[in-house]
Amino acid sequence: MKANFSYSQVTEKTIEDLISVFGGSGVSVDKEKVAAYSKDEVAVHLWDKNYEAEVVCFAENAEQISALMKYANRHRIPVTPRGAGTGLSGGAVPAYRGIELSLERMNRILELDAANLTMTVEPGVVTAEINKTAAAANLMYAGDPCSGDASFIGGNVAENAGGNKVVKYGATGNHVLGMEVVLPDGSISWFGGKRRKDVTGYDFVHLMTGSEGTLGIITKIILRLLPSYSFAADLLVPFDSVKRAIDAVPAVITKGKTIPCSIEFMDKCSMMLTEQYLRTKFPFSHEAEAHLILQFEGNDRESLADEIEKIGDICMEEGALEVFVADNRTTRDKLWKGRKSAAEAVWSYAPTQIANEDIVIPASEIAVFMEGLEKISRADSVKYAAYGHVGDGNMHVTLYVEEENKNWREIIEKARRDMYDMVKRLGGTLTGEHGVGLKRLMYAPQFLDAAQVELIRRVKLAFDPNNILNPGKIVPWT
Amino acid sequence: MKANFSYSQVTEKTIEDLISVFGGSGVSVDKEKVAAYSKDEVAVHLWDKNYEAEVVCFAENAEQISALMKYANRHRIPVTPRGAGTGLSGGAVPAYRGIELSLERMNRILELDAANLTMTVEPGVVTAEINKTAAAANLMYAGDPCSGDASFIGGNVAENAGGNKVVKYGATGNHVLGMEVVLPDGSISWFGGKRRKDVTGYDFVHLMTGSEGTLGIITKIILRLLPSYSFAADLLVPFDSVKRAIDAVPAVITKGKTIPCSIEFMDKCSMMLTEQYLRTKFPFSHEAEAHLILQFEGNDRESLADEIEKIGDICMEEGALEVFVADNRTTRDKLWKGRKSAAEAVWSYAPTQIANEDIVIPASEIAVFMEGLEKISRADSVKYAAYGHVGDGNMHVTLYVEEENKNWREIIEKARRDMYDMVKRLGGTLTGEHGVGLKRLMYAPQFLDAAQVELIRRVKLAFDPNNILNPGKIVPWT
Numbered sequence: 001m002k003a004n005f006s007y008s009q010v011t012e013k014t015i016e017d018l019i020s021v022f023g024g025s026g027v028s029v030d031k032e033k034v035a036a037y038s039k040d041e042v043a044v045h046l047w048d049k050n051y052e053a054e055v056v057c058f059a060e061n062a063e064q065i066s067a068l069m070k071y072a073n074r075h076r077i078p079v080t081p082r083g084a085g086t087g088l089s090g091g092a093v094p095a096y097r098g099i100e101l102s103l104e105r106m107n108r109i110l111e112l113d114a115a116n117l118t119m120t121v122e123p124g125v126v127t128a129e130i131n132k133t134a135a136a137a138n139l140m141y142a143g144d145p146c147s148g149d150a151s152f153i154g155g156n157v158a159e160n161a162g163g164n165k166v167v168k169y170g171a172t173g174n175h176v177l178g179m180e181v182v183l184p185d186g187s188i189s190w191f192g193g194k195r196r197k198d199v200t201g202y203d204f205v206h207l208m209t210g211s212e213g214t215l216g217i218i219t220k221i222i223l224r225l226l227p228s229y230s231f232a233a234d235l236l237v238p239f240d241s242v243k244r245a246i247d248a249v250p251a252v253i254t255k256g257k258t259i260p261c262s263i264e265f266m267d268k269c270s271m272m273l274t275e276q277y278l279r280t281k282f283p284f285s286h287e288a289e290a291h292l293i294l295q296f297e298g299n300d301r302e303s304l305a306d307e308i309e310k311i312g313d314i315c316m317e318e319g320a321l322e323v324f325v326a327d328n329r330t331t332r333d334k335l336w337k338g339r340k341s342a343a344e345a346v347w348s349y350a351p352t353q354i355a356n357e358d359i360v361i362p363a364s365e366i367a368v369f370m371e372g373l374e375k376i377s378r379a380d381s382v383k384y385a386a387y388g389h390v391g392d393g394n395m396h397v398t399l400y401v402e403e404e405n406k407n408w409r410e411i412i413e414k415a416r417r418d419m420y421d422m423v424k425r426l427g428g429t430l431t432g433e434h435g436v437g438l439k440r441l442m443y444a445p446q447f448l449d450a451a452q453v454e455l456i457r458r459v460k461l462a463f464d465p466n467n468i469l470n471p472g473k474i475v476p477w478t
Numbered sequence: 479m480k481a482n483f484s485y486s487q488v489t490e491k492t493i494e495d496l497i498s499v500f501g502g503s504g505v506s507v508d509k510e511k512v513a514a515y516s517k518d519e520v521a522v523h524l525w526d527k528n529y530e531a532e533v534v535c536f537a538e539n540a541e542q543i544s545a546l547m548k549y550a551n552r553h554r555i556p557v558t559p560r561g562a563g564t565g566l567s568g569g570a571v572p573a574y575r576g577i578e579l580s581l582e583r584m585n586r587i588l589e590l591d592a593a594n595l596t597m598t599v600e601p602g603v604v605t606a607e608i609n610k611t612a613a614a615a616n617l618m619y620a621g622d623p624c625s626g627d628a629s630f631i632g633g634n635v636a637e638n639a640g641g642n643k644v645v646k647y648g649a650t651g652n653h654v655l656g657m658e659v660v661l662p663d664g665s666i667s668w669f670g671g672k673r674r675k676d677v678t679g680y681d682f683v684h685l686m687t688g689s690e691g692t693l694g695i696i697t698k699i700i701l702r703l704l705p706s707y708s709f710a711a712d713l714l715v716p717f718d719s720v721k722r723a724i725d726a727v728p729a730v731i732t733k734g735k736t737i738p739c740s741i742e743f744m745d746k747c748s749m750m751l752t753e754q755y756l757r758t759k760f761p762f763s764h765e766a767e768a769h770l771i772l773q774f775e776g777n778d779r780e781s782l783a784d785e786i787e788k789i790g791d792i793c794m795e796e797g798a799l800e801v802f803v804a805d806n807r808t809t810r811d812k813l814w815k816g817r818k819s820a821a822e823a824v825w826s827y828a829p830t831q832i833a834n835e836d837i838v839i840p841a842s843e844i845a846v847f848m849e850g851l852e853k854i855s856r857a858d859s860v861k862y863a864a865y866g867h868v869g870d871g872n873m874h875v876t877l878y879v880e881e882e883n884k885n886w887r888e889i890i891e892k893a894r895r896d897m898y899d900m901v902k903r904l905g906g907t908l909t910g911e912h913g914v915g916l917k918r919l920m921y922a923p924q925f926l927d928a929a930q931v932e933l934i935r936r937v938k939l940a941f942d943p944n945n946i947l948n949p950g951k952i953v954p955w956t
Contacts, residue, residue, distance in 0.1 A: 210680070
């Protein structure tokens with residue numbers, strides 16, 4: 001199926017028209033501002049060209065967005081919606097210029113409904129605010145992306161963000177019960193609602209989740225909350241081999257008869273770079289080849305302590321070098337600061353010659369994957385750091401070239417391709433939580449068969465016949 | 479968007495062609511057989527006309543189904559896929575004649591992968607078999623529809639079946655990681671896979687889930703398993719008013735800081751009809767106006783006992799008449815046999831003049847809803863029995879007319895419309911787990927706005943441009 005990619009340019013008349021929708025303070029053509037709002041966290045030097053919108057609009061409500069979409073359809077101008085710009089795949093980067101639509105002013109928590117265990121929010125609320133507001137009511141929002149202090153919930157939903165608690169609670173989509181959406185033609189619709197179950201029509205709530213702003217613009221979100229736990233404890237468990245660390249994961253779950261709320265992995269390289277970046281020390285950072293971080297929650301202090309002890313024993317049986325228990329706020333915070341800083345730490349060490357990956361494979365294959373990665377590293381002369389959500393099989397591998405090398409793009413590309421071939425062979429896929437966006441779309445057909453790629457195009461155009469909402473994303477179009 | 483609803487008839491040549499795909503034993507035109515395979519659990523006398531296929535085919539693998547779909551597209555013959563026929567919405571009833579496709583011969587459990595906590599199955603496996611196979615490996619499949627002893631997992635996925643454990647574990651879709659699908663054009667594709675996270679492309683796994691066999695035919699399913707618990711206990715809690723029973727539900731969750739794996743409700747009428755049907759006695763069946771059934775699981779016998787005691791105390795504070803603990807197999811089985819027989823019990827009491835409903839509303843509104851239902855019952859001269867998954871806000875209301883009355887259709891229809899108006903007003907929707915299918919499609923536009931109805935049609939036709947796969951379902955087409 002072919003889509004139309006010929007668009008109108010933004011003119012002075014367009015700006016006037018946009019001001020009539022958003023007001024003077026809701027429209028900017030300031031060069032620096034437009035450039036800043038055209039970026040996400042994918043470094044600009046990694047793009048093949050300079051992607052930049054022509055104008056930024058700041059929406060305050062769904063009605064303005066509805067008017068915008070009707071206008072954009074009439075004039076064939078692309079619209080790219082944007083949250084906090086913390087994305088890692090170019091989802092909010094305007095591939096075809098046009099209008100960048102910021103949701104940052106739609107940042108209200110509209111309702112906390114304790115009886116129904118729901119919170120209704122606008123898309124521009126910072127995720128950590130949601131966690132805090134729920135916690136203050138003895139409830140819990142179980143979404144926990146590493147970017148939570150900065151990212152918006154709208155972006156989390158649009159990308160189906162993962163994070164540290166997916167192994168137990170599922171990704172963002174698992175906590176979304178309903179949403180108000182401005183469809184590409186400007187209609188305002190509700191998918192789902194304040195209810196735990198709904199089979200009235202197709203499941204558009206979860207089709208929207210992870211659709212990267214290509215099917216509609218989310219303007220309200222009903223989130224599912226859970227009762228919060230009274231106690232939590234974390235284990236930091238060093239191992240002298242990657243394989244031993246990985247093999248301990250299913251043992252913890254099956255022998256321990258429990259799913260921890262986090263099962264995180266850091267290899268030696270990412271652990272040492274994180275120490276360096278934070279100017280701190282973690283136990284066994286030099287002796288261990290890999291660390292697991294496990295988190296457990298419970299309402300009963302004693303039975304949580306029993307569980308922790310049991311899991312600690314299982315880890316030791318699986319060959320752990322030691323088991324460190326973090327059961328007070330200070331040590332827990334230090335531990336998680338380490339884990340959550342790994343991405344920045346690796347990035348700041350090798351900022352220019354780098355590829356951040358987000359692959360997923362069946363969890364049982366991670367040890368095989370890590371062995372293969374070591375081989376690729378040697379064969380292709382690249383370095384790597386690896387950390388991630390090992391309980392979900394989701395690993396963030398950062399490939400980098402340490403020395404200045406003008407061929408770094410080719411070197412990294414070769415290693416990436418080799419790694420993807422292995423991921424495919426192991427039954428894995430391209431991206432677990434960062435999204436395809438613009439960054440990965442040329443790789444998507446390796447992991448999605450031709451029928452599915454075509455179906456993605458058809459569904460996109462069923463929602464957006466004129467192809468004006470965040471066009472050119474997710475799969476190759478030309 | 480308009481769809482083509484003019485189809486070819488099945489001829490003798492068609493039968494020959496189908497035999498060349500499925501073999502002689504895979505095709506039947508036997509009158510009785512075709513009639514039987516054209517039904518589900520919606521009683522035939524409730525339909526406005528006699529829906530019957532022209533031929534039944536029995537698939538053994540995806541390749542046969544692929545060949546069928548290519549053939550059906552070429553000849554414009556409708557194909558209606560079918561699981562065990564336990565559906566309650568006419569999802570498997572052939573609205574436009576043509577070919578009924580039974581998946582009952584695709585009934586193998588293909589793999590239990592304990593390391594990855596997954597089971598891969600064909601669509602014709604009986605759901606209870608999956609529960610048993612997982613349990614034998616100390617794992618748990620958390621899907622638990624009341625029909626589990628008879629329904630197929632393929633039907634559960636196609637309808638996004640709910641059941642008794644949704645409040646804690648989510649509906650069927652929450653346990654589906656991936657699926658092989660024959661698309662309407664005959665392509666065989668894989669959505670998702672053996673991984674907990676996947677944002678490579680749109681979330682077609684969950685779009686397929688609950689799409690009632692209208693978007694593709696599911697031929698393999700990868701299910702997510704959980705570690706099984708060592709101990710479980712149930713509480714049967716009678717209340718002297720419906721309102722007190724309903725109000726106890728959020729108290730259990732928020733004061734108890736726990737989500738039970740089941741929170742079920744039975745009103746006095748359904749409890750007494752169930753006693754009569756099973757020729758047994760439940761405590762307080764005559765004294766109580768409503769019963770709650772709560773189920774809890776844990777690995778530690780003592781802390782489970784503590785939890786049960788705490789929840790019992792909360793129920794007593796909320797005005798329970800008594801709290802009965804079922805912690806051995808016999809009493810637990812008796813209790814659940816009662817709950818799971820409620821539908822049949824009500825049905826066998828009033829088999830001809832009846833409407834089974836599946837509405838969902840925000841859980842906090844159920845007391846208001848039940849009061850309103852009592853008013854409607856009086857105003858419209860209908861009786862009702864109500865039971866259901868109160869923790870999810872999902873109530874099965876059975877409206878019936880007790881005395882022989884030739885106007886029973888109009889009487890029930892009036893009460894149903896009044897009830898739907900109230901559901902809509904309370905922020906609820908039409909169906910939580912049974913599906914829209916053929917039975918409810920004329921009511922769907924009351925709960926889905928015009929933009930969403932149109933989008934459902936567009937997405938259906940994006941998957942199935944010739945409209946040959948289970949046509950005429952979910953929303954009105956004419």
